[in-house]
Amino acid sequence: MDYSREALDEQATGDDPMHFFMKWFSEAESAQITEVNAMTLATVDADHRPHARIVLLKGADERGFSFFTNYDSAKGTHIAADPFVALLFFWKELERQVRIDGRIEKLPAAESDEYFYSRPVGSRLGAWASPQSREIPGREVLEQNYERYQKEFGENVPRPPHWGGYLVVPQRIEFWQGRSSRMHDRISFSRNEDGSWKRCRLAP
Ligand SMILES: Cc1cc2nc3c(=O)[nH]c(=O)nc-3n(C[C@H](O)[C@H](O)[C@H](O)COP(=O)(O)O)c2cc1C
Numbered sequence: 001m002d003y004s005r006e007a008l009d010e011q012a013t014g015d016d017p018m019h020f021f022m023k024w025f026s027e028a029e030s031a032q033i034t035e036v037n038a039m040t041l042a043t044v045d046a047d048h049r050p051h052a053r054i055v056l057l058k059g060a061d062e063r064g065f066s067f068f069t070n071y072d073s074a075k076g077t078h079i080a081a082d083p084f085v086a087l088l089f090f091w092k093e094l095e096r097q098v099r100i101d102g103r104i105e106k107l108p109a110a111e112s113d114e115y116f117y118s119r120p121v122g123s124r125l126g127a128w129a130s131p132q133s134r135e136i137p138g139r140e141v142l143e144q145n146y147e148r149y150q151k152e153f154g155e156n157v158p159r160p161p162h163w164g165g166y167l168v169v170p171q172r173i174e175f176w177q178g179r180s181s182r183m184h185d186r187i188s189f190s191r192n193e194d195g196s197w198k199r200c201r202l203a204p
């Protein structure tokens with residue numbers, strides 16, 4: 001595969017990488033890419049070993065990038081031990097990659113509530129039924145848990161205390177645009193001490 005769709009120059013990215021991320025994100029949405037918000041989340045465990053999995057981006061604003069999960073999951077345990085994480089998007093139809101490194105924190109409970117109560121009842125029950133990342137003897141455990149919580153809560157399924165959002169506060173954001181002959185464009189932003197951003201170009 002030789003990439004040839006378009007170029008990315010420094011000026012085009014502007015001074016604010018969050019702003020530019022939103023632009024690329026809406027272009028990916030307009031390009032009808034399925035699961036455009038699917039991103040790889042990398043964490044490290046207490047022994048410094050890396051782990052990666054897909055999660056869904058549910059918010060991006062001037063603070064950073066948010067997603068929702070089980071705080072008691074493997075990723076939640078890693079994050080509690082080491083708050084440095086990486087996110088990765090690959091939008092192959094646009095020949096684009098976005099790499100994000102940063103520090104992660106829990107979203108305020110009110111924001112987790114707001115998102116949780118927007119989810120379908122079935123997914124809310126799923127959050128109770130699944131002890132995420134734990135070994136279970138068989139699928140029937142999930143089904144039994146699901147039925148049990150369905151009986152207990154009916155249509156009013158509260159947010160489990162172990163389920164909520166995280167916010168990744170970016171320290172570095174890199175925009176990668178594929179170019180011909182592997183001579184890709186890479187524009188990288190690093191956060192300065194005062195919160196402003198330093199922009200540079202990296203060799204591909
Ligand atoms: C397309 C896709 C989207 C997913 N979105 C989420 C998500 O937003 N939150 C989540 O907890 N798991 C999500 N998962 C499941 C995770 O990839 C993973 O299996 C789960 O979170 C357990 O990871 P852990 O054991 O490393 O904590 C998604 C999986 C896929 C394939």
Ligand SMILES: Cc1ncc(COP(=O)(O)O)c(C=O)c1O
Nearest residue numbers: 055056068069070119123130132
């Ligand atoms: C286990 C799990 N939790 C959370 C999510 C987040 O997405 P949603 O809130 O749309 O269910 C997903 C998406 O696939 C998921 O698989």
